Amino acid sequence: MFALVDCNNFFASCERVFNPAVENLPVVVLSNNDGCVIARSNEAKLLGIKMGEPAFKIKEILSKNNVAVFSTNYTLYGDMSERVMNTLKCFTENIEIYSIDEAFLDLSDMKYEDIYKYSVHIRNTVRKWTGIPVSIGIASTKTLAKVANKIAKKNRSGSGVYYLKEEKQIEEALQNLDVEDIWGVGRQYAKLLKLNDITTALKLRNANDTWIKKNLTIMGMKMVKELRGIPCLPMELVRPDKQGIMTSRSFGTPVEELVQLKEAVATFTVRCAEKLRKQHSCAHHLLVFIHTDRFKPSDPQYRNFKLMHLEVPTNNPLEMVKYSLQGLELIYKKGYKYKKAGVYLSGIVPDSEIQASLFDKMDRARFSAAMKSVDIINGIMGRDKVRLAVQGFDRKWKLRQERLSPNYTSNWRELLTINI
């Protein structure tokens, strides 16, 4: 048995935990640069605010309905996520953290427990310990647990837990589920399936295997089998290392000068190197890209990227920044208003399995020791306290975040204060 625990309107709920004033207001959280809506409270959903909608398009709806609007505060959400996951770990070790707001629990061992009651208990505990409301869906496969979770969420007056158990229940649930709402069916597959009269999850469950395999690949076939109650997606208890690492941002204001682009690209590279060191890996390839604002067709448009091959895989920012700036200079063209830049690492290998180069002149052990010290200092004093000069100080390109909430849980100076 799999249980899918999913936080309700996660980012919006995080804001509410520390700000009871917005408890009964519609709440939305915006993406970086205060661009698009990426989380909505139920009240905001009822107002017809869509996921991914650009904020400037719904300005009127927001002000007219007294909607509480927040800039994204990833530090806060990441920390709250950790609290939720740690709470779940108190109930079982068989947990797969699937995303920032979701986890699968394997409840197969709970032979003598009433699974439903136990899940209600889990839900209540998470709410009590973290303030975050969750929904739990239980079924015999991950995909069906996703379906069950949807039902648990839809039934607002219910317990927040739904157990998809009897065949009859399953059939009814699948009958009532549009094919595009299934986990693993995106826009393209939904279109294709509907063209072939597969409109509900039930119809997909009963579809022809050969056709599915041919049109939806092996992953689609697994999904269909899971709908039939045959588990094909195992629990992944340990998180595998990332195979690609990206750091990219849209700029708050467009950037034209190479100096400023260099600051941004150097900073992104340093972030990538941090992520790399965190999982004890090194990267073989580094790709740097820049582009103009595609939403301004009247502006001259330019986009380009450069893939750099590192002689020896590394996670050392000093070395990586050299490559990324070289790449940037090769693709930079004067006279364009750049809106976004990014750095992407691939060819990622464990740092214990580096293929050395015969002609390598670098003292890697020394560099690596120096970086360890920098990591420790920045860990204590705050990110970028020690940094490369090229990362700059004025950061004209930085994000727009006009409605940022405090880092209640991760910064002493931003603790919640209560006046009595």
Next chain:
DNA sequence: TCTGGGGTCCTAGGACCC
């Protein structure tokens, strides 16, 4: 004025091997 930032997996096709 104004439109996010990450990830995964699979397949087809080309280059190569014997």
Next chain:
DNA sequence: TCTGGGGTCCTAGGACCC
């Protein structure tokens, strides 16, 4: 009338997820 038959590795592109 009708090209041999296996393989591997790599990459680009397209689907999906949150």
